[in-house]
Amino acid sequence: xxxxxxxxxxxxxxxxxxxxxxxxxxxxxxxxxxxxxxxxxxxxxxxxxxxxxxxxxxxxxxxxxxxxxxxxxxxxxxxxxxxxxxxxxxxxxxxxxxxxxxxxxxxxxxxxxxxxxxxxxxxxxxxxxxxxxxxxxxxxxxxxxxxxxxxxxxxxxxxxxxxxxxxxxxxxxxxxxxxxxxxxxxxxxxxxxxx
Numbered sequence: 001x002x003x004x005x006x007x008x009x010x011x012x013x014x015x016x017x018x019x020x021x022x023x024x025x026x027x028x029x030x031x032x033x034x035x036x037x038x039x040x041x042x043x044x045x046x047x048x049x050x051x052x053x054x055x056x057x058x059x060x061x062x063x064x065x066x067x068x069x070x071x072x073x074x075x076x077x078x079x080x081x082x083x084x085x086x087x088x089x090x091x092x093x094x095x096x097x098x099x100x101x102x103x104x105x106x107x108x109x110x111x112x113x114x115x116x117x118x119x120x121x122x123x124x125x126x127x128x129x130x131x132x133x134x135x136x137x138x139x140x141x142x143x144x145x146x147x148x149x150x151x152x153x154x155x156x157x158x159x160x161x162x163x164x165x166x167x168x169x170x171x172x173x174x175x176x177x178x179x180x181x182x183x184x185x186x187x188x189x190x191x192x193x194x195x
Contacts, residue, residue: 107144
């Protein structure tokens with residue numbers, strides 16, 4: 001599913017010819033951001049699923065919903081990239097709300113999966129890593145809440161350099177999860193036993 005989602009993202013690149021060399025760089029940067037989102041979700045997903053057993057109906061259902069969210073992310077991201085704020089403000093507003101809800105769902109499901117790993121009774125991860133995974137879980141929940149919060153009209157109305165505040169908060173949400181993951185990877189390496 002992740003490969004298909006990435007393919008859909010590349011189709012958006014070839015579906016329109018660039019009007020200038022600057023537009024080529026802009027299109028690649030747009031795709032790069034969507035790629036970063038999907039690859040981050042994929043890395044998180046595969047690391048969780050390598051430990052989390054797919055035994056119960058809840059985990060299977062959440063897994064299916066997550067894959068749906070992953071599959072529509074490139075489309076929703078593409079809509080946000082092509083709609084013009086000046087000429088198609090209503091469409092951009094609606095597509096940005098849909099993208100924010102999609103990302104909130106992705107982050108919330110990853111947080112729920114991470115929570116399953118932190119349940120001590122299940123013994124899925126070493127106790128020495130529990131605090132790291134709990135921080136990752138909290139950062140994903142915060143990111144999910146921030147994405148969901150951006151659907152409020154005020155984050156569309158308030159603008160910085162004529163760009164809705166909603167878009168800036170998306171970057172903050174993703175930075176929170178990336179920073180937490182990078183910090184916890186470093187901490188985990190420091191606590192690994194010497195070979």
